[in-house]
Amino acid sequence: MRTGGGTPTLEVPPLDAGHDLKLLARADYAHLSSTQAHAHAVRGLDLHLRRRDDGRRELFGIGLDADRVRACVRHALRASPDVVTVRVTVFSRHTADVADRSLVTWRGSQDDHSEGAVAAEVGVRVGLGYGSSGKLLDVYQPVGVPGPAPVVLFWHGRGPDERDVLAAVARAAAERGLVVLVPDWRPDAPDGGRAQLGESAEFVRRNAVGLGGDPERIVLAGWSLGGKAAVAVALNPEAFGGWRPSAVVGIAGAYGSAAPTTGTVPLDDLRRGGGARPPLPVWLVHGTADPVVDVERSRELHTALGERGWPTSLDEVATDHAGVIMTEFVPERQRCLPSTADHAVLAGSRTADVLARAAGITVGRSNRRP
Structure with a gap:
């Protein structure tokens, strides 16, 4: 002006x-x-x-x-x-549209480097409250997809209340036909965030139908600490209220220390038998240049799962800890922000592919260890 x-x-x-x-x-x-x-x-x-x-x-x-x-x-x-x-x-x-009607739409790219990707229109519901903790979550919904869509509950990493960090890859996953819920939670809470993670899981089970999702096809996914939390639920569901998703996706996680969801170590739970229930699919994604959590952590879990008869795959992508979710770490902000770097776009797109495959949607293949 x-x-x-x-x-x-x-x-x-x-x-x-x-x-x-x-x-x-x-x-x-x-x-x-x-x-x-x-x-x-x-x-x-x-x-x-x-x-x-x-x-x-x-x-x-x-x-x-x-x-x-x-x-x-x-x-x-x-x-x-x-x-x-x-x-x-x-x-x-x-953001101006959010202030007016709370539902915002974007058009997915027809050329997002992912073979077979669904270019769906995506609606985003911002800041829905869940549970008694008062925490918020965002919902990414494919528009115009026939029938109930598979659902992904997607947990962020160690930074408190960082659901925005997963926005780019969550939107990419929704473009592939998934309803994706991304909640805030606080790993620095006295209980390590377990109550908030439990509330988010209860919210998705209770509201999947109303959000256009299929309550029988709920994938639990997480990045970094969130990835450990998600995998732990598959291996020790009794410590998380007895609920199990249809599949789990662990992204750039380490699985040799206690998880916030169960208080137990995922690898130890697996070696003790992984619970009395039948194995469920565990999908892993990790950057080969990750300086925060070495790719060997996912390789270790992948090998242990396979030795015990669990259906599992590991996608290794040429990026770092932040790039695997289509972001870059900005030191002056101490936060991961969306990235347009080729390695991050390609890696994040492949992560979205894995989320889709875990939910039963066929998309392109990547550098995967069967």
Whole structure:
């Protein structure tokens, strides 16, 4: 926006200007910067753009297209007086829609590097409460998929309340025809998060039908510490209220120490017999360049499962701990944020494929150990 001696002017990127202005009018999740332009020049514009880049990464997890902003500012100033005030507002079309109707849709890519992937439209329900803990979860739903869809309950890792970290790979999984629920939970809670994880499992069992899912096809998945928590439920269900999913997916997990869901060590549970119930499928995914949890941890579990007759597979992907969920670790934020790096996009897409295969949806094959 520019104001000065004439009429205020709004400049928006050339998509659907009328729709964008309506969204901007009701957006309550945004950041902005105001400055003065003298003779069509803005002093300190680079600093303003760096601040907007920092703000966009903090709010939306992705950097600012500075060249695009410069082009918009130049266009807004093309017929302005010598001295005007310029304000740059950065907001999300999707977030503005959430404020209006709580259901946001994205169109899945037709070319996401995954052979046989389903390019479904995805709806996202943001911030649903679950259980007495007051924690929130997001639901990623395929739109227009006939019949009840398989369901994935997807647990994040050690960082408290980091459901947003799994957003990119959860959306990719929903594009393949899955209903994906991603809850917040706190591993630093006095009980290690066990109550919250249990509440999320109860929520998905109770609400699967209402969310368009099949309650008989619930896959339990987790990344990092969440992966250990998920695998532990398969191997020691009695310690988690007796519930077992139809399959489990462990992503970049380590399985030689106590899990928050059961308080027991998954490998020890397996060596003791893995419970009295029949084995269920355990799917594993791990980055071969993971500096946080070595890929050998998944190889160890994969071998032990196979030796004891459990149906299992291990997909090894050429990426690191964050890339396997389509993110990168940003040190200054101490958080994993969405990544467009080739290795992360390819690895995250393969992780989404594994989630789909675990739920019974046929997609492309990858570097898998049978």
